[in-house]
Amino acid sequence: MTRRPSIDEAVGLLEGELTAGQRVLADLGTEDVWQAYLRFGRQLFDISDGSVADGLLFQYGNYSFGGPETFTLDLTRQFEILDADGDYDHYVQVYCECRYEAEPALQALGSFDSWFFHGSGGDLDEWAHSLTVRPEWTTLRTFKPxxxxVYQDQV
Incomplete structure (x- = not known):
């Protein structure tokens, strides 16, 4: 049986997917980041079972985080953490945050989000395809972050 990685390894594994082939983050386009995120999303981790235990989030929008407004594509993986009794305690989220210049075409996209959960019975590739056939993807993929x-946080 193959050992599943722990949540503590998630950031390193995502960074490894992003830099596969000796690439540096500054060289990656949006499509490169998306494909790396999907490879990361296919990896199964040593976590509890449950319909919301392991989720992937695709979201974008125009945000101001203490500075000028910028367009951000946020690809997040969320893991549910249970307490000793098996009840919900908190989430750990691993983020791949892509920021872009304030381009009118990106700002015009507004905001959007979509979740996929491994325990929901859905298909990751179908979810990914449903996002890349959206008209916004044609615009989004032409820009380079x-x-x-890449970072991890507890929420």
Missing amino acids: TGIR
């Missing part, structure tokens, strides 16, 4: 940040 000006910054990519």
Whole structure:
């Protein structure tokens, strides 16, 4: 049986997918980041079972995080953490945050979000396809992020 990685390994695994082939983050386009995120999303982790125990989030919008407003594509993986009694305690989220110049075409996209949960019985590839056939993807994929940040947080 193959060992499943722990949540503590998630950031390193995502960074590994992003830099596969000795690439640096600054060289990645939106499509490159998306494909790396999907490879990361296919990896199963050592977590509890449950319909919301392991989720992937695709979201974008125009945000101001203490500075000028910028367009952000946020690809997040969320893991549910249970307490000793098997009840919900908190979530751990692993983020791949792509920021872009304030381009009118990106700003015009507004905001959008979509979740996929491994325990829901859905198909990850079908979810991914449903996002990439959206008209916004045609615009989004033509831009290169000006910054990519990978990090983990507890919520």
